[in-house]
Amino acid sequence: MKTLTVKVGKLTIGSDAPIVVQTMCNTHTADVDASVAQCIELHEAGAQMIRLTVPTLKDVDNLAQIKARLLEKGIDTPIVADVHFSSEIAIAVAAVADKVRINPGNFHRDHEKAKAQFARFIEVCKTHDTAVRIGLNHGSLGERITNLYGNTPQAMKEAAMEWLEMCIDNDFYNVVVSLKASNTLVMVEAYRLLASAMKERGVVFPVHIGVTEAGNGDAGRIKSIVGTSTVLSEGIGDTIRVSLTEPPVNELPVACYLADRYDGKLHSSMVSVKIEGKKATATYCAPSRERLLMDAACDFGKRLMDHDLDEIEICGSYTDEQGQEISLDGSDYAAYLEDEIMQAARRRFYRPEYIACPGCGRTMYNLESTFNTVKERTSHLKGMVIAVMGCIVNGPGEMADADWGYVGEGNHKVSIYKKKTPILKHIPEEEAIDQLIALIEKDKENQA
Numbered sequence: 001m002k003t004l005t006v007k008v009g010k011l012t013i014g015s016d017a018p019i020v021v022q023t024m025c026n027t028h029t030a031d032v033d034a035s036v037a038q039c040i041e042l043h044e045a046g047a048q049m050i051r052l053t054v055p056t057l058k059d060v061d062n063l064a065q066i067k068a069r070l071l072e073k074g075i076d077t078p079i080v081a082d083v084h085f086s087s088e089i090a091i092a093v094a095a096v097a098d099k100v101r102i103n104p105g106n107f108h109r110d111h112e113k114a115k116a117q118f119a120r121f122i123e124v125c126k127t128h129d130t131a132v133r134i135g136l137n138h139g140s141l142g143e144r145i146t147n148l149y150g151n152t153p154q155a156m157k158e159a160a161m162e163w164l165e166m167c168i169d170n171d172f173y174n175v176v177v178s179l180k181a182s183n184t185l186v187m188v189e190a191y192r193l194l195a196s197a198m199k200e201r202g203v204v205f206p207v208h209i210g211v212t213e214a215g216n217g218d219a220g221r222i223k224s225i226v227g228t229s230t231v232l233s234e235g236i237g238d239t240i241r242v243s244l245t246e247p248p249v250n251e252l253p254v255a256c257y258l259a260d261r262y263d264g265k266l267h268s269s270m271v272s273v274k275i276e277g278k279k280a281t282a283t284y285c286a287p288s289r290e291r292l293l294m295d296a297a298c299d300f301g302k303r304l305m306d307h308d309l310d311e312i313e314i315c316g317s318y319t320d321e322q323g324q325e326i327s328l329d330g331s332d333y334a335a336y337l338e339d340e341i342m343q344a345a346r347r348r349f350y351r352p353e354y355i356a357c358p359g360c361g362r363t364m365y366n367l368e369s370t371f372n373t374v375k376e377r378t379s380h381l382k383g384m385v386i387a388v389m390g391c392i393v394n395g396p397g398e399m400a401d402a403d404w405g406y407v408g409e410g411n412h413k414v415s416i417y418k419k420k421t422p423i424l425k426h427i428p429e430e431e432a433i434d435q436l437i438a439l440i441e442k443d444k445e446n447q448a
């Protein structure tokens with residue numbers, strides 16, 4: 001999709017530029033040393049743009065220090081400020097960061113005041129050549145929009161177009177837009193609607209693509225790839241982030257793979273495919289287990305989501321770390337990959353669906369190990385949607401569609417949610433998983 005050109009520091013996003021790979025620190029921005037160290041690690045692993053959370057006005061200064069320290073080391077990777085719930089922080093940090101991500105759903109509660117604050121924000125961005133991301137998430141659409149359109153892809157598109165019109169009204173075009181969701185169908189539909197609406201409007205801003213709160217491990221990777229590759233394969237997408245509940249450096253091999261594949265720099269290791277009715281049988285000769293996973297998720301995610309196919313079978317082989325060729329024909333790994341791709345495309349659910357944020361400077365507990373324990377203890381709850389979220393500020397709003405949610409409050413305390421309602425608050429961390437499981441079991445008994 002031909003878009004406007006956006007400048008973020010030294011980088012170009014959109015137009016004919018290659019897909020830009022980005023990630024986000026999970027350090028506390030107030031811990032300048034740790035944040036600088038993580039930025040260096042991410043830069044060395046291939047991140048072309050790095051985002052950090054800016055939860056307080058004081059963190060504006062911390063972000064300035066981080067940026068200055070990186071520049072001293074010769075690292076001019078553009079730094080993006082992630083701002084929620086405070087238009088004043090957005091205005092302040094626009095003078096410091098290369099780009100500011102705002103979430104229209106929480107920029108300001110009052111829409112008229114939001115417009116006035118946004119105009120102030122844009123003036124600072126113009127003065128300092130700062131780019132902006134209008135970053136909407138399915139789980140955190142404002143009440144005004146959901147009252148009008150429900151919690152739907154259409155609502156996401158309408159909200160994005162409203163804020164893009166505000167950019168146009170303010171004669172500001174250094175803007176990227178994103179519409180993320182954890183549900184791949186919602187996310188894909190939202191991006192398709194947005195692309196059509198921008199084309200119809202005649203002003204096409206570059207698009208940031210991602211599946212938010214995708215989780216971790218193979219499942220998180222496959223879900224991210226299925227959603228992101230579907231949109232990229234349709235020519236929509238100029239910058240990407242793969243969000244994993246893991247150290248952020250782990251996101252980069254997956255994001256770089258996607259960027260390379262959709263920039264035409266690499267091809268699938270699939271050597272042949274036989275289509276019978278709506279079943280595809282694909283034969284691979286993959287150079288690694290990881291590569292097989294990524295290739296197969298790209299090859300079949302879109303076709304399954306669009307119902308061009310109903311079933312896939314993975315055959316052939318991959319080479320393991322010892323250089324041995326491992327046959328896939330009839331193997332457990334092939335069956336597992338088929339199940340995971342079907343679940344990521346939302347065609348068949350063979351286990352619970354998990355929503356877990358990647359964590360950021362707002363996370364106050366060990367999100368990754370907690371998420372892994374929750375997964376282990378709930379693996380029997382097929383079809384249920386369970387969320388594990390890093391903070392109480394954004395977590396409850398972001399876990400759209402979850403049946404149950406574990407939300408870190410800070411201070412070693414946790415809230416447990418049933419749908420959107422907090423059922424238990426301020427539970428000590430060490431008791432929280434047991435309490436969550438007990439509540440789920442009791443609820444199941446009551447429903448039986």
Ligand code: SF4
Nearest residue numbers: 357359360390391395
């Ligand atoms: S929900 Fe997770 S990623 Fe989002 S702000 Fe909170 S801790 Fe950070």
